[in-house]
Amino acid sequence: MEGGEKRNRNEPSRPGQCRETKDGSTQTDCRIQGHGPRLSKVNLFTLLSLWMEMFPREEEEEEEEDSRQIRGMGLVVVREGKVVGLHCSGPELHAGQAAVLQHGVRLADSQLYFSRRPCATCLKMIINAGVSQISFWPGDPEISMLESAPRPATEEAALDAVATDKLKSNSRPHVCVLLQPPTPDLLQFVNETSRDCDFRERRSEDAEDFNRERVRYLRDFSRRFLVCTAQQHKEILIQMGLENFCAEPYFSNLRHNMRELVEVLAAVAAGVPQHHHGFHREHPGTSSGPHEEVPQQVARHCIIQARLLAYRTEDPKVGVGAVIWAKGKQVGFGGTGRLSLVGCGYNAYPAGSKYAEYPQMDTKQEDRQRRKYRYMIHAEQNALTFRTRDIRAEESTMLFVTKCPCDECIPLIRGAGITHIYTSDQDRDKDKGDISYLRFSSLKDISRFTWQKNPPDSPGASSHLVNGCVGKRSQQPEPETNGNKKLCTKRSSGAPWRGQQSRLPFLKSSGPPALDSQYTSPVL
Numbered sequence: 001m002e003g004g005e006k007r008n009r010n011e012p013s014r015p016g017q018c019r020e021t022k023d024g025s026t027q028t029d030c031r032i033q034g035h036g037p038r039l040s041k042v043n044l045f046t047l048l049s050l051w052m053e054m055f056p057r058e059e060e061e062e063e064e065e066d067s068r069q070i071r072g073m074g075l076v077v078v079r080e081g082k083v084v085g086l087h088c089s090g091p092e093l094h095a096g097q098a099a100v101l102q103h104g105v106r107l108a109d110s111q112l113y114f115s116r117r118p119c120a121t122c123l124k125m126i127i128n129a130g131v132s133q134i135s136f137w138p139g140d141p142e143i144s145m146l147e148s149a150p151r152p153a154t155e156e157a158a159l160d161a162v163a164t165d166k167l168k169s170n171s172r173p174h175v176c177v178l179l180q181p182p183t184p185d186l187l188q189f190v191n192e193t194s195r196d197c198d199f200r201e202r203r204s205e206d207a208e209d210f211n212r213e214r215v216r217y218l219r220d221f222s223r224r225f226l227v228c229t230a231q232q233h234k235e236i237l238i239q240m241g242l243e244n245f246c247a248e249p250y251f252s253n254l255r256h257n258m259r260e261l262v263e264v265l266a267a268v269a270a271g272v273p274q275h276h277h278g279f280h281r282e283h284p285g286t287s288s289g290p291h292e293e294v295p296q297q298v299a300r301h302c303i304i305q306a307r308l309l310a311y312r313t314e315d316p317k318v319g320v321g322a323v324i325w326a327k328g329k330q331v332g333f334g335g336t337g338r339l340s341l342v343g344c345g346y347n348a349y350p351a352g353s354k355y356a357e358y359p360q361m362d363t364k365q366e367d368r369q370r371r372k373y374r375y376m377i378h379a380e381q382n383a384l385t386f387r388t389r390d391i392r393a394e395e396s397t398m399l400f401v402t403k404c405p406c407d408e409c410i411p412l413i414r415g416a417g418i419t420h421i422y423t424s425d426q427d428r429d430k431d432k433g434d435i436s437y438l439r440f441s442s443l444k445d446i447s448r449f450t451w452q453k454n455p456p457d458s459p460g461a462s463s464h465l466v467n468g469c470v471g472k473r474s475q476q477p478e479p480e481t482n483g484n485k486k487l488c489t490k491r492s493s494g495a496p497w498r499g500q501q502s503r504l505p506f507l508k509s510s511g512p513p514a515l516d517s518q519y520t521s522p523v524l
């Protein structure tokens with residue numbers, strides 16, 4: 001263990017201590033001309049953990065007195081750089097416990113990303129399972145320390161803090177805070193691409209709508225993930241044994257980076273409007289029972305997971321994300337109920353390749369753009385290849401993908417046994433030369449749900465996701481009568497995203513901002 005036993009594992013790393021890996025150096029920092037800013041892996045996993053904390057609950061839960069002190073959490077399990085588990089706390093199980101139950105000893109050597117510092121009950125089991133690293137978001141911990149919590153919670157929180165600290169300092173896994181400063185232009189890029197994404201209508205009034213929704217999310221997420229005052233935040237950090245983070249400039253940087261990541265998450269979430277739209281089943285006659293579908297709020301949550309993944313794309317033009325969930329027969333572990341993750345991915349060059357080895361898109365070089373398609377692994381292909389478990393015939397297996405599956409992917413999706421596809425149909429029936437989308441419409445044996453404007457009298461998608469809970473399961477809205485109906489929107493010509501020119505130039509120094517790197521430790 002580096003630094004010997006005495007070293008505080010949360011000590012901000014010195015720049016020289018950063019562990020370099022292939023992914024960390026060649027994919028996160030590399031700036032290829034024409035490529036938008038990307039989420040680093042650490043920040044992607046962190047944001048996914050925050051988002052998982054807000055996984056919609058299927059049932060209304062009676063909040064018990066002492067469960068109010070225990071805050072729900074999200075958790076991402078990563079092995080060899082790939083997401084192999086997405087979890088959240090349920091009515092009985094904490095997210096950490098749910099992960100131990102589902103993965104068991106397969107947790108060995110994995111990295112865990114929590115949306116809060118886990119409690120001692122979770123931590124001891126996770127350490128025992130042999131994980132290699134535990135990272136947590138440095139806000140209010142799982143056992144709340146915020147003043148608003150009832151009195152006894154404070155004592156319980158203090159006792160838990162002592163126990164977690166002891167576990168932390170005596171354990172093999174590295175327990176730490178891994179946050180990286182987002183690249184300076186990432187937020188603007190996410191705002192623009194979310195406002196103009198396939199799940200929005202891209203009318204001028206829609207831009208205002210996007211902004212309203214983004215601001216509302218930002219308010220909700222800030223309340224949930226940020227600590228309101230600096231003083232309160234320092235007290236929490238000290239209680240968690242993170243007093244090193246309270247010194248300037250680390251503290252201001254920490255708060256700034258946390259705020260910015262929350263803003264990124266708000267923009268990604270606002271890219272899929274909550275009102276007036278939803279996933280609608282095509283060809284309702286093919287339905288094999290409404291119980292196999294997921295409620296609108298869950299489908300929307302999953303497509304936002306996919307949207308987050310898309311910001312890790314290696315494709316210079318279009319980021320695509322895909323997530324596959326299976327719905328089992330039995331009530332599963334934790335807050336995702338019967339759903340368990342099968343796999344997820346984004347479009348990228350073949351694993352292990354150096355980022356710049358293959359042709360990159362360049363808007364002025366049409367030939368190169370064409371050649372790119374021979375090398376790029378599609379998001380669905382990555383999700384299927386790196387799946388974490390088998391696809392079982394007796395389960396519904398649902399693919400959530402941010403772009404209509406192309407003709408190259410359709411046979412793979414069918415062959416793998418996917419039963420449901422949730423997607424945008426912006427590209428369907430189009431033939432773009434190198435890539436075509438003609439086969440999606442003819443899929444007979446897979447239930448297709450496309451993102452559409454709700455019919456005027458539809459009751460669907462009306463419940464809010466605020467505070468991570470939805471009310472009673474909302475009814476699936478009436479299906480579209482015309483399966484081919486599309487949102488009548490067109491991507492603005494030419495540029496893959498508007499405002500591209502206004503972004504900062506690429507190929508500038510990619511060295512880490514000096515101050516922030518003091519407490520970050522890019523490991524993946």
Ligand SMILES: [Zn+2]
Nearest residue numbers: 094119122142
């Ligand atoms: Zn716990």
Ligand SMILES: [Zn+2]
Nearest residue numbers: 378406408409
């Ligand atoms: Zn494809």
